[in-house]
Amino acid sequence: MRGIRLSIKLPMLVVLPILLMAIAGAVLTITIGRNALRARELAHNVESVQIYAGAISFYIANARSVLETTSGLPEIKDFASARFINPALFGLPAGVDAPKRKIAALILKHSEVFEYIMLLRNEGLVYLLDSNSR
Secondary structure, X not given: OOOOOHHHHHHHHHHHXXXXXXXXXXXXXXXXXXXXXXHHHHHHHHHHHHHHHHHHHHHHHHHHHHHHHHXXXXXXXXXXXXXXXXXXXXXXXXXXXXXXXXHHHHHHHOOOOOOEEXXXXXXXXXXXXXXXXX
8 A cells, every 4th residue: 555645545544444334234234134024024924823723723623512512412323223214205315315414414504614514435435415505
């Protein structure tokens, strides 16, 4: 710096530190701002997940309550003996079991969470599909 004139050295000694401080301040501000935004979004995501988990837990508890309530109904308790009734007596096709349809209707009647009831055969084929018509 011996060959540089004093009129250039003096402004460089003042401007250069100010410029370096401005760059360091900008980098620090961007880093802190990005971390704050990331923390805020993470907290928002955690809150959303907790709200959804609470809703799902409520839904499952409500479904369990409906099933526990309907399991105490006499129609459900007599299900094993009722399966031998001929469905044609109720005006239904021979392939449809009237007691099962009645049970599905009872569950749907007492339910706020079930939209449909699906009964499956042992081999996994759909035996009965009944929907809530509210």
